[in-house]
Amino acid sequence: MKRLLTIFSLALISILIGLQLTQAAYYFSDTESNWAGEYIEQLRINCRLSGYTNPQGKPLYLYGPENRLTRSELVKILVQCTFPTIPTPTDKPFSDIELDQWYSAPIAYAKELGWVGGYSDGTFRPFQTITRAEALKIILLAKNPDSEITSGTNTFSDVSPSMWYHRFISFAVMMGYVEGYKDNRGQPTGYFGPNATITRAEIAKIIARVFTWLPQASPSPSSPSSPTIGGCSVFPADNPWNQDVSQLPVHNNSANFISSIGSSTNLHADFGGNGEYGIPYMIVPISQSNIAIEFTDYGDESDPGPYPIPGNAPIENGSDRHVLVVQREDCKLYELYHAAFNGERWQASSGAIFDLNSNALRPDYWTSTDAAGLPILPGLVRYDEVASGEIKHALRFTVQETQRGFIHPATHFASDSTNPNLPPMGLRLRLKANYDISNFTGQSRVILEALKKYGLIVADNGSDWFITGASDTRWNDEDLNQLKTVPGNAFEAVYTGSIIH
Secondary structure (H helix, E strand, O other): OOOOOOOOOOOOOOOOOOOOOOHHHOOOHHHOOOOOHHHHHHHHHHHOOOOOEOOOOOEOOOOOOOOEOEHHHHHHHHHHHHOOOOOOOOOOOOOOOOOOOOOHHHHHHHHHOOOOOOOOOOOOOOOOEOEHHHHHHHHHHHHOOHHHOOOOOOOOOOOOOOOOOHHHHHHHHHOOOOOOOEOOOOOEOOOOOOOOEOEHHHHHHHHHHHOOOOOOOOOOOOOOOOOEEOOEEOOOOOOHHHOOOOOOOEOOOHHHHHHHHOOOOEOEEEOEOOOOEOEOOEEEOOOOOOEOEEEOOOHHHOOOOOEOOOOOOOOOOOOOOOEEEEEOOOOEEEEEEOOEEOOOOEEEOEEEEEEOOOOOOOOOOOOOOOOOOOOOHHHOEOHHHHHHOOOOOOEEEEEOOOOOOEOOOOOOOOOOOOOOOOOOEOOEEEEOOOOOOOOOOHHHHHHHHHHHHOOEEEEEEOOOOEEEEEOOOOOOHHHHHHHHHOEHHHEEEEOOOOOEO
16 A cells, blocks of 8 residues: 655645734735634635635635625535535535535535525525524534534523524523624623624634634643544544553664664655645535445455445545545444445445444454554544644554554554564654754644654555645645654654564
């Protein structure tokens, strides 16, 4: 499973995610003096907004903060905030949604995920301005499973407990996402205005708060939490992927391991290039139908199908052709290696299913879609985590030569070499505590902080020191290129268990 990719440098964005922004940094000219300028800028960065364009499609660098938002505009923004790729619909989601329109795919996917349900007459009314209550419901469902949105104390005289929107508004107030109207002295009026339309500026503020893009208090170290994908925890908090290794002892063969990988070889982000590089993933609803899988190489070590992977699921560029899918509610991860869809079923060299609520490993000596027998998705550098300012898990990386052995949670090796100085699959490395990262900025800085706390796991044979990330158009290649200055000798191997041969 070797992969040699070259990352082309593209200047995508130069604003540091999560830092306080200044008006001079704003992209849209009509937000520099607007009260919501900072929220709008976060929305632009995290949700790939381009603003208004002229009839020829050229950007006008205008956001229109005081304009009213339509139902289709909000859904498209939220889908772009949440998913790097979405499937192309094959059927009309609502009677008034044509498949050749810019909003058809986001609305269809939002309906699948349960964010929107439309009206009783079967329409969606894409160009109707959205109300404050409607917008809040969709935003909350885009971030939280429906079952987790519970009613809080009613604080508004115009929000009756008998109305459908009471649960969403009271929950949002309880969480600090919204406030009601205020008078000209800044005092609360006791009204929320659930049926009033909402401005594009107000939407930006609510989304930024719900998705926690702006600086917030750090969580208590006594309450560890798992990273999440699609409303699912990515393994329990005590899973090896989520283990803080900053205080573990250095492996007694660390120096030889690092030397064999390359002491003077530098890190490389194996993702970016406007989404061309990296491994894509997809989140599907619980209603996603299963499709048969035909295994062509490692069927005896693969979890049998069918898998809930749609035929239009994104496939990794290059020879490995990975497909990664998380199913909401069921919280299972489905992965394929060397996959192709023939119109009726998936064909793949191997496949693996992981229960994201369990610490169970694959059987010893079994592969997965990864040479180490590990899941791929939990080790990816994902944009939403980096944008939040913190990665809370180890990262997957490749080395050119490995030994015939593995360390749990890895369960498989892909080498005949008995050289004890080559790294085994599953070996954990961390960035040394004394390695100075104070001059690194933005996305690279967040990644390096994670490497000091959670480290890297040897997961596959490939180019030395290549860190795997998710395919996403929002990566800043100029920012990620800072990683190319970090040498291998800045790392050390830590002891997490014995090598199984």
